[in-house]
Amino acid sequence: MHFSTETGHPTLADLFLTPPAAVESSALDAIEQAADRVLGEIGIRFQDPDSIERLKAAGGAVEGDVVRLDGPGLRRIIRASAPERFLLRARNPARDTPVGGAGAPVFAPVYGAPDVLADDSVRQRGTLGLYERLVAECHLSPALGNTGQMICVINDIAEADRPLQMLRAHLSFSDKPFMGTVASAAATRDIIDLTAQAVNRPAAERECNLLHLINCTPPLTYWESPLQCLRVVAEAGEASMVSSYMMMGATGPATAAGALIQGYAEVLAGMALAQLWRPGAPVVMGILAWPFDMRSMLPNFGDPVSQSIQLHAGALGRRLGVPVRADGAVTSAKVDDAQAGADGGRVLSAAVSSRAGFVLHAAGWLEQGRCISIDKLRRDAAMISRSCFPAALPCEPPLPLDAAIDAEIRDRLSGGRGRGTA
Amino acid sequence: MHFSTETGHPTLADLFLTPPAAVESSALDAIEQAADRVLGEIGIRFQDPDSIERLKAAGGAVEGDVVRLDGPGLRRIIRASAPERFLLRARNPARDTPVGGAGAPVFAPVYGAPDVLADDSVRQRGTLGLYERLVAECHLSPALGNTGQMICVINDIAEADRPLQMLRAHLSFSDKPFMGTVASAAATRDIIDLTAQAVNRPAAERECNLLHLINCTPPLTYWESPLQCLRVVAEAGEASMVSSYMMMGATGPATAAGALIQGYAEVLAGMALAQLWRPGAPVVMGILAWPFDMRSMLPNFGDPVSQSIQLHAGALGRRLGVPVRADGAVTSAKVDDAQAGADGGRVLSAAVSSRAGFVLHAAGWLEQGRCISIDKLRRDAAMISRSCFPAALPCEPPLPLDAAIDAEIRDRLSGGRGRGTA
Numbered sequence: 001m002h003f004s005t006e007t008g009h010p011t012l013a014d015l016f017l018t019p020p021a022a023v024e025s026s027a028l029d030a031i032e033q034a035a036d037r038v039l040g041e042i043g044i045r046f047q048d049p050d051s052i053e054r055l056k057a058a059g060g061a062v063e064g065d066v067v068r069l070d071g072p073g074l075r076r077i078i079r080a081s082a083p084e085r086f087l088l089r090a091r092n093p094a095r096d097t098p099v100g101g102a103g104a105p106v107f108a109p110v111y112g113a114p115d116v117l118a119d120d121s122v123r124q125r126g127t128l129g130l131y132e133r134l135v136a137e138c139h140l141s142p143a144l145g146n147t148g149q150m151i152c153v154i155n156d157i158a159e160a161d162r163p164l165q166m167l168r169a170h171l172s173f174s175d176k177p178f179m180g181t182v183a184s185a186a187a188t189r190d191i192i193d194l195t196a197q198a199v200n201r202p203a204a205e206r207e208c209n210l211l212h213l214i215n216c217t218p219p220l221t222y223w224e225s226p227l228q229c230l231r232v233v234a235e236a237g238e239a240s241m242v243s244s245y246m247m248m249g250a251t252g253p254a255t256a257a258g259a260l261i262q263g264y265a266e267v268l269a270g271m272a273l274a275q276l277w278r279p280g281a282p283v284v285m286g287i288l289a290w291p292f293d294m295r296s297m298l299p300n301f302g303d304p305v306s307q308s309i310q311l312h313a314g315a316l317g318r319r320l321g322v323p324v325r326a327d328g329a330v331t332s333a334k335v336d337d338a339q340a341g342a343d344g345g346r347v348l349s350a351a352v353s354s355r356a357g358f359v360l361h362a363a364g365w366l367e368q369g370r371c372i373s374i375d376k377l378r379r380d381a382a383m384i385s386r387s388c389f390p391a392a393l394p395c396e397p398p399l400p401l402d403a404a405i406d407a408e409i410r411d412r413l414s415g416g417r418g419r420g421t422a
Numbered sequence: 423m424h425f426s427t428e429t430g431h432p433t434l435a436d437l438f439l440t441p442p443a444a445v446e447s448s449a450l451d452a453i454e455q456a457a458d459r460v461l462g463e464i465g466i467r468f469q470d471p472d473s474i475e476r477l478k479a480a481g482g483a484v485e486g487d488v489v490r491l492d493g494p495g496l497r498r499i500i501r502a503s504a505p506e507r508f509l510l511r512a513r514n515p516a517r518d519t520p521v522g523g524a525g526a527p528v529f530a531p532v533y534g535a536p537d538v539l540a541d542d543s544v545r546q547r548g549t550l551g552l553y554e555r556l557v558a559e560c561h562l563s564p565a566l567g568n569t570g571q572m573i574c575v576i577n578d579i580a581e582a583d584r585p586l587q588m589l590r591a592h593l594s595f596s597d598k599p600f601m602g603t604v605a606s607a608a609a610t611r612d613i614i615d616l617t618a619q620a621v622n623r624p625a626a627e628r629e630c631n632l633l634h635l636i637n638c639t640p641p642l643t644y645w646e647s648p649l650q651c652l653r654v655v656a657e658a659g660e661a662s663m664v665s666s667y668m669m670m671g672a673t674g675p676a677t678a679a680g681a682l683i684q685g686y687a688e689v690l691a692g693m694a695l696a697q698l699w700r701p702g703a704p705v706v707m708g709i710l711a712w713p714f715d716m717r718s719m720l721p722n723f724g725d726p727v728s729q730s731i732q733l734h735a736g737a738l739g740r741r742l743g744v745p746v747r748a749d750g751a752v753t754s755a756k757v758d759d760a761q762a763g764a765d766g767g768r769v770l771s772a773a774v775s776s777r778a779g780f781v782l783h784a785a786g787w788l789e790q791g792r793c794i795s796i797d798k799l800r801r802d803a804a805m806i807s808r809s810c811f812p813a814a815l816p817c818e819p820p821l822p823l824d825a826a827i828d829a830e831i832r833d834r835l836s837g838g839r840g841r842g843t844a
Contacts, residue, residue, distance in 0.1 A: 021775065022444030304809040307771070329764075338798075341763025342751075342805055349729070349771035353443065376760075383764055387726040 021353045023315035031257070031316065035265040036071030043068035044220050044269045048227035054276050055269075071265070074272040075320060081279035082271060084321045085357075086206040086239060088146070091198050092175035092399050097145040099211070099239070099284065100323030100357040107328060107362035107384050108148040108179065109138050110372045111213065116152045117366065117373035126152030126372075132169045134364075137377060139174035139398055143384035144363065149179035149213070151364075152372055161413055163187040164194075168409045171198050175398035180210035180238065185228035188212065190412070192236050198405050203237065208282055211239040211358065214274075216266040218244050218251040230270065234277035241325055241358065242270035243286030247299050250292040256305050260312050263287035271322065284358050286325035287313040301330045301368055302343025307350035314354025323357030326350070329380040334367045336376040344380060352387060443775045445737035453679070453738065457687040458493030465490035466642050466691045470649035476698050477691075493687070496694040497742060503701035504693060506743045507779075508628040508661060510568070513620050514597035514821050519567040521633070521661070521706065522745030522779040529750060529784035529806050530570035530601065531560050533635065535794035538574045545793060548574030554591045556786075559799060561596035561820055565806035566785065571601035571635070573786075574794055583835055585609040586616075590831045593620050597820035602632035602660065607650035610634065612834070614658050620827050625659065630704055633661040633780065636696075638688040640666050640673040649695075656696040656703035663747055663780065664692035665708030669721050672714040678727050682734050685709035693744065706780050708747030709735040723752045723790055724765025729772035736776025745779030748772065751802040756789045758798040766802060774809060 043066040046052050052062055058077070060067040085100035097106045116130045117123050124130070131154050138147040147170050154162050163181040170178040181191045192210060199209045212233045214226050233240050244263035246252030252259045264287060271283045289309050290299040310326050317324035328351060329344025344365070351359045361369065362384060364377030465488040468474050474484055480499070482489040507522035519528045538552045539545050546552070553576050560569040569592050576584050585603035592600040603613045614632060621631045634655045636648050655662050666685040668674030674681045686709060693705045711731050712721040732748050739746035750773060751766030766787070773781045783791065784806060786799030 307809075336760045338758045338760060338763035338801060341760035341765075342767035342801075343763075345764035345767030346771045346805075346809070349768045349775075353771075353775055379760060379764075383768075387729075387768070 021311035021314060021355075023312055027312065028315055028319055031260050031264055031312070032071065032075075034261040035268065038220070038261060038265040039069040039071045039074070039269065041068070042220060044222065044266065046222050046227060047224045048222070050231065051222070051227045051273060055273065058272075058276055067269075069269055069272075071268060074268045077272045077275050078268070078283075079321055081275050081281075082283050082322050083206045083280065085323065086208060086282040088177045088211055088239065089199050089201065089203070089207060089209050090175055090177040091171060091401075093201070095145075095176045097177055099282070105326070105351065105356045105359045106145040107143055107359045107381075108146040109134065109144060109151050109377060110361050110364045110369060111148055111179070112150050112153065113364075113369055113372035114153045114155070115371040117371055117375070119374050121375075123371060125155045127156045128154050128165055128169070131166065132173050134372065134374070134377075135169045135173040137374060139176055140395055141363070141378070141381040142395060143381040145176065146211070146358075147174045147176050147178040148360070149181060159183075163191055164409055164413050167191050167194060168406070168413075171195075171401050171405065171409075173398065178210070180212040180233065182212055182214065182226060182229045184225060185232050188229045188232045189236070192232070192238055194405065194409060197408070198402065200402075205280065206282065208238045211241055211282075211284065213360070214240045214242045214270060216242070216244045216270060218246045218266060219262060220266060222270065227273075230274055231277050234274040234281035237278060237281060239282035239284065240270075240274050241284040241286055241360070242267050242274065243288065243325060245286070246289035247292035248289050248305070249294065252289055254291070256289075256309050256312075259289035260287060260309055260316075263289060263313070264316055284323045284325050285313070285317045285320065287316070288325070288327055298332065298368055301332045301365075302339070302347060304346060307346060310347075310350040310354045310356075314356060318355065324354065326354055326356035326359045328359045328362030328365070329376075329383065330361050330365045330369065332368055336366065336373060336379065340366065340376070345383065348380075348383065348387060443733035443736060443777075445734055449734065450737055450741055453682050453686055453734070454493065454497075456683040457690065460642070460683060460687040461491040461493045461496070461691065463490070464642060466644065466688065468644050468649060469646040470644070472653065473644070473649045473695060477695065480694075480698055489691075491691055491694075493690060496690045499694045499697050500690070500705070501743055503697050504705050504744050505628045505702065507745065508630060508704040510599045510633055510661065511621050511623065511625070511629060511631050512597055512599040513593060513823070515623070517567075517598045519599055521704070527748070527773065527778045527781045528567040529565055529781045529803075530568040531556065531566060531573050531799060532783050532786045532791060532794045533570055533601070534572050534575065535786075535791055536575045536577070537793040539788065539793055539795035539797070541796050543797075547577045549578045550576050550587055550591070553588065554595050556794065556796070556799075557591045557595040559796060561598055562817055563785070563800070563803040564817060565803040567598065568633075568780075569596045569598050569600040570782070571603060581605075585613055586831055586835050589613050589616060590828070590835075593617075593823050593827070593831075595820065600632070602634040602655065604634055604636065604648060604651045606647060607654050610651045610654045611658070614654070614660055616827065616831060619830070620824065622824075627702065628704065630660045633663055633704075633706065635782070636662045636664050636692060638664070638666045638692055640668045640688060641684060642688060644692060652692065652696055653699050656699035659700060659703060661704035661706065662692075662696050663706040663708055663782070664689050664696065665710065665747060667708070668711035669714035670711050670727070671716065674711050676713070678711075678731050678734075681711035682709060682731055682738075685711060685735070686738055706745045706747050707735070707739045707742065708782075709738070710747070710749055720754065720790055723754045723787075724761070724769060726768060729768060732769075732772040732776045732778075736778060740777065746776065748776055748778035748781045750781045750784030750787070751798075751805065752783050752787045752791065754790055756793075758788065758795060758801065762788065762798070767805065770802075770805065770809065
């Protein structure tokens with residue numbers, strides 16, 4: 001943590017960073033060894049022939065759509081080329097954010113909420129108008145270094161148009177970095193191209209413009225679309241956040257140790273595949289798991305077992321040399337009450353202590369993520385600012401979007417849509 | 423953290439403990455060296471001639487009531503005899519709790535609240551009736567291993583009678599361990615004697631019956647009464663929680679590093695003095711600091727800078743080989759809202775991550791500790807149970823208090839009061 005009130009004896013500078021959680025290396029060894037057994041004896045299902053071929057060429061043993069893999073070999077592939085830290089760039093160079101390394105994490109808002117609770121406390125389905133407002137809110141918040149993606153679902157726009165509409169909102173109402181789409185391989189490529197035009201600076205090694213949420217579908221499966229998106233993203237030199245988001249007792253083991261083992265096996269395979277498509281492609285590792293309540297049939301967001309899992313995921317990532325993802329102020333609470341506060345405060349503490357590089361769902365989350373609240377987004381952002389943001393960026397309006405790019409997006413949305421999403 | 427849902431691969435057992443915060447040893451070196459300069463060049467004010475004599479005999483340089491001390495020497499004294507772990511015993515041996523070492527911390531309720539918010543949400547001045555109810559609440563909570571002391575102020579009883587009335591409440595409405603009084607040296611001795619009768623088992627080395635809150639009065643001063651109590655406590659082989667509770671910018675430096683340095687110097691002196699009075703007397707180290715808001719003239723409980731201070735205090739204590747104190751679910755919020763939840767959740771996370779041995783103010787705290795809420799006590803206790811309590815103790819009524827001891831307390835309260843508090 002950095003604190004602006006510090007006036008600083010230089011030899012004490014390291015005091016102002018939250019110490020990382022010190023996990024026993026024997027525990028990490030045990031997780032790695034068990035994950036290697038899962039990879040070698042059970043394998044991972046890849047629902048995409050190209051990915052299977054690529055893994056086979058790298059030594060994987062293919063049987064149907066299951067590939068049995070060599071864990072230590074995957075770690076060697078990742079360590080050989082995946083960057084420990086990379087620069088996620090913005091339309092406004094002053095807003096570029098490093099991801100990974102020793103600094104404070106990058107915080108991004110909720111991803112994927114169907115509903116929005118606006119500040120008149122009326123809950124409504126997400127719309128384009130609300131989406132634009134949410135991007136503007138995130139832009140104004142010094143705590144949020146990234147305006148995310150699919151902050152809410154845009155229910156009033158045809159699904160095929162949503163990636164471009166979201167792009168236009170992120171580019172028009174903010175000049176901070178944001179996340180890419182994974183709606184389809186074609187849409188992913190489309191958004192990568194347009195964003196590159198908007199950023200309009202040549203990218204050096206370990207620099208990119210978009211971070212993409214590439215989800216494994218636990219247990220031990222990658223679906224076709226995320227695999228195709230992963231390839232597009234990696235080959236473009238853009239960043240993938242390869243994540244296993246487990247429901248403990250449903251899509252993952254009920255125990256913390258079991259979830260760590262399964263999740264680590266899953267994300268090792270995905271991150272190595274990204275390196276095989278293009279060595280050096282930035283990846284962020286996410287191993288997240290929440291207990292699943294068999295009575296409510298809902299995950300129990302905020303349960304402390306997940307804090308322990310996050311602390312271990314952070315240590316596994318440091319050992320591997322890749323930035324790590326964390327959850328932010330998540331909760332199962334339906335309103336922003338003491339439970340929401342306590343859950344979010346503890347999960348945020350674990351995110352910071354785990355030395356995560358990127359915190360998704362950092363602010364605004366209510367009710368298992370089914371709703372984003374603008375009031376809570378502001379409260380969570382204030383908590384993040386007080387907790388670990390080194391220095392507030394000046395709160396300025398975004399630079400105006402280049403008219404040609406705006407016209408290009410509008411053009412693709414009306415007549416020329418086929419070009420992008422065909 | 424331990425989770426009862428774990429079924430456990432034994433080699434993964436260490437997964438289920440929250441990793442301690444890993445503080446850079448260079449940062450700890452810097453704090454120690456700076457504290458040694460404070461001790462050696464400025465010294466500590468002791469407002470008690472006996473304490474000054476004792477420190478002088480151990481090599482301190484006395485000038486008026488200020489004693490300049492040798493920091494490395496104080497650490498040697500503490501390391502030579504203070505236990506890393508001790509057993510705090512109860513009237514019911516099944517309720518004995520270890521303090522320090524690798525297990526979960528002991529959690530105790532708020533200490534010192536003038537007001538009580540009972541569950542009809544009416545705020546009232548603390549009374550004996552409410553005190554008894556608070557002890558019973560703490561007894562019923564599996565999260566709280568200790569029923570504390572002065573949970574609320576007993577405003578309806580004469581001050582001189584309060585230590586005995588509190589003792590009677592802790593012994594009658596619970597059979598868990600509790601804390602001693604520091605109202606005066608005589609009262610401290612009185613309560614130690616009566617508690618020993620109630621526990622009624624010979625104490626081995628590193629076993630005691632009461633933990634006493636011995637406060638430094640920062641900056642760099644110990645008042646007369648805590649010093650006299652410290653001597654009584656140590657000579658009886660009972661435990662002292664030697665604490666510096668700083669208001670950053672008022673009674674301590676405004677920076678985290680400065681507060682750690684001042685606080686460490688202060689508690690080193692107090693803990694060493696306890697060892698000089700009786701080598702081996704159990705001590706718990708508390709370095710706590712909250713930013714002081716010059717506009718409201720109130721401390722800002724819940725500010726994240728204090729989490730960082732706690733993590734470093736934990737590491738300093740491990741290095742010294744003594745158990746460490748932490749704050750629990752504290753907040754500046756006046757009601758148990760999202761702010762109270764978030765503040766408490768984060769402070770509790772830091773307490774657990776710092777590997778504290780004893781968490782005071784763990785549950786019930788509202789409004790800078792000026793009020794204890796029974797509803798919040800229950801909510802905080804539930805959060806603690808979910809966060810880090812290994813196994814719930816059976817929730818049973820307390821063993822009946824021995825009639826002779828009850829009669830003895832009653833006797834001292836009526837006619838024979840002079841015996842105890844003279």
